[in-house]
Amino acid sequence: MSKKFDVIVVGGGPAGMMAAITAAMNGTKVALFEKNKRPGKKLLMTGGGRCNVTNNRPVDDLIFHIPGNGRFLYSTFSQFDNQDVMSFFSERGVALKEEDHGRIFPVSDKSATIVNTLKDELEQLNVSLHFKEPIEKIISDGERIQGVRTAEGDYSAKSVILTTGGITYPSTGSQGDGYRFAKSVGHHVTPLYPTESPIFLTDDFVAEKTLQGLSLQDVTLSVIDEKNKTIASHEMDLLFTHFGISGPAALRCSSFVNQLLRTQQTVTLKLDCFPDKTVNDLMEEVAELAKTSTKQLKNALAGFLPERLLLFFLEKVGISEQTYGQTSKEQLEEFVSYCKNWSLTANKTFGLEKSFVTGGGVELKEVNPKDLASKKIPGLYFAGEVLDVNGYTGGYNITTAFCTGYVAGTHAAYNAFA
Ligand SMILES: Cc1cc2nc3c(=O)[nH]c(=O)nc-3n(C[C@H](O)[C@H](O)[C@H](O)COP(=O)(O)OP(=O)(O)OC[C@H]3O[C@@H](n4cnc5c(N)ncnc54)[C@H](O)[C@@H]3O)c2cc1C
Structure with a gap:
């Protein structure tokens, strides 16, 4: 030859x-x-x-x-x-x-x-x-x-x-x-x-498997640096896994996480489950769904978020078994803040x-x-x-x-x- x-x-x-x-x-x-x-x-x-x-x-x-x-x-x-x-x-x-x-x-x-x-x-x-x-x-x-x-x-x-x-x-x-x-x-x-990689989180809910297997559509995941500046933000689907998060939004953020991890131990991510709505929109929506209801919030707000995530956020604020009438404005604001601006902690990718x-x-x-x-x-x-x-x-x-x-x-x- x-x-x-x-x-x-x-x-x-x-x-x-x-x-x-x-x-x-x-x-x-x-x-x-x-x-x-x-x-x-x-x-x-x-x-x-x-x-x-x-x-x-x-x-x-x-x-x-x-x-x-x-x-x-x-x-x-x-x-x-x-x-x-x-x-x-x-x-x-x-x-x-x-x-x-x-x-x-x-x-x-x-x-x-x-x-x-x-x-x-x-x-x-x-x-x-x-x-x-x-x-x-x-x-x-x-x-x-x-x-x-x-x-x-x-x-x-x-x-x-x-x-x-x-x-x-x-x-x-x-x-x-x-x-x-x-x-x-x-x-x-x-x-x-590594880029285009799933991300490991150190948050307790991961080890506790609270959200494992849950997928969210069209949410915004952002990568925040130590000066609190957003360095990347992606509105796509996200999946909770046994180690942290995967799915397109996580993959897209991963290279930015790795770049920050060169000089930081951990990286803050923010998840916005309602990128098209403001905090005010959500406060109004919650009021509309639950205001006149005598049900506990975990039932009154059914469908507002996927069930497991709704319960998780309500429990974080300690209001899942309260009615709307029993809940303070500050507690509702804290709940909505989880929906719009939930802080997660990443320590590595694959x-x-x-x-x-x-x-x-x-x-x-x-x-x-x-x-x-x-x-x-x-x-x-x-x-x-x-x-x-x-x-x-x-x-x-x-x-x-x-x-x-x-x-x-x-x-x-x-x-x-x-
Ligand atoms: C699971 C998975 C899913 C992906 N999905 C997407 C996607 O949806 N969209 C997207 O844009 N990208 C995706 N990618 C990335 C994409 O596949 C790669 O970026 C792309 O294949 C790179 O093409 P390439 O030709 O440069 O290298 P490669 O596809 O890696 O090909 C390099 C080739 O060189 C050969 N080779 C290496 N060393 C030698 C040697 N010494 N002698 C002879 N041959 C050698 C290798 O065997 C290999 O076949 C994905 C990657 C993976 C792993």
Whole structure:
């Protein structure tokens, strides 16, 4: 087998597959190396196994939803964006549908539809596929990139694209190899930390399992710093678990929690169960429901909040078995304050291995945003989660992977012809 290629792609996730396809479409001889026996293992897990291909929002919104250095991607998205991702799959016969929050899925509801489409395209373009062949190192003469090494020997190429992903869910093959390869040619890697991760709480109700399994819709969770400033706020669904909180609102807040935990022991979170209503609205609503009732508040306010949460808040104030008439204005205000401004205490998130996305990665100052080429050594390119870019779940990371893959693949091909 020939071991000489124009472009070598390291990693068969969404970034790597798109990079290899694009480089091959530009007429280069491409090899893709993936350590697993099949590509796209992590991609298959996204969107609950349905593959959250991309998100149908304007580019500015995409960038807003990529809190980890999203602005680095302006140039990438000017070359290939979420609409192009959708066209790519539609043109290859994949019907797509939009769900809540702009999330795009294949109509088949199967991740395999997406992964198989990419794999078919790689085969049609005669990309040399090396599955179950991990890259051990990248080879350079100190002046420029020369190729890669595997257990089967050395492979040469003028361009090498690193798309090895982050370091979360290492069983998928994303084990941080790319950081090591990047460092070996002089790149720096910013501190790695878990993002899109469930959050542990130290509050007693967690150990007491009072709310375990309860889910809340469209509540606002905020992260508060030591100066009492809100540094992130997300209105989404939330789930109480045996260790704390999970669900989209918690996942989105987790990277901010981890950033504060670098200098703090614990982080304060605030939960607003009624983001669309004011304290006054709620005082009036409570009065309307209970004022004329002779029932205890836990019964008179049935339906105001999910039953367990209602009882929990009423008991905190000590008024669950009182009637409205027996309750003081201050007690009602305290109850409403729990509903609007409940303070929770976080002390950690899941570790990197069980978080969805890695924060940190290859230092962006050392990567040209226009072509995703290394500024340290000619011939090296980066795409996907290996870069110091992280987005919220909801298709933003996958969009980043596909779009940076496209840009790196295009410019790696140009470089190979130069
Ligand atoms: C459970 C779960 C759910 C998620 N849900 C969402 C979601 O809903 N929306 C969203 O935007 N993001 C989601 N993500 C994140 C998203 O999947 C990743 O950001 C995305 O897959 C990154 O793509 P990538 O191509 O950069 O890296 P990866 O998909 O991690 O692919 C990297 C590939 O490189 C291979 N590799 C690594 N080292 C080597 C080596 N030395 N040699 C050869 N191959 C190597 C790996 O085996 C792997 O296949 C989720 C992640 C998880 C774990």
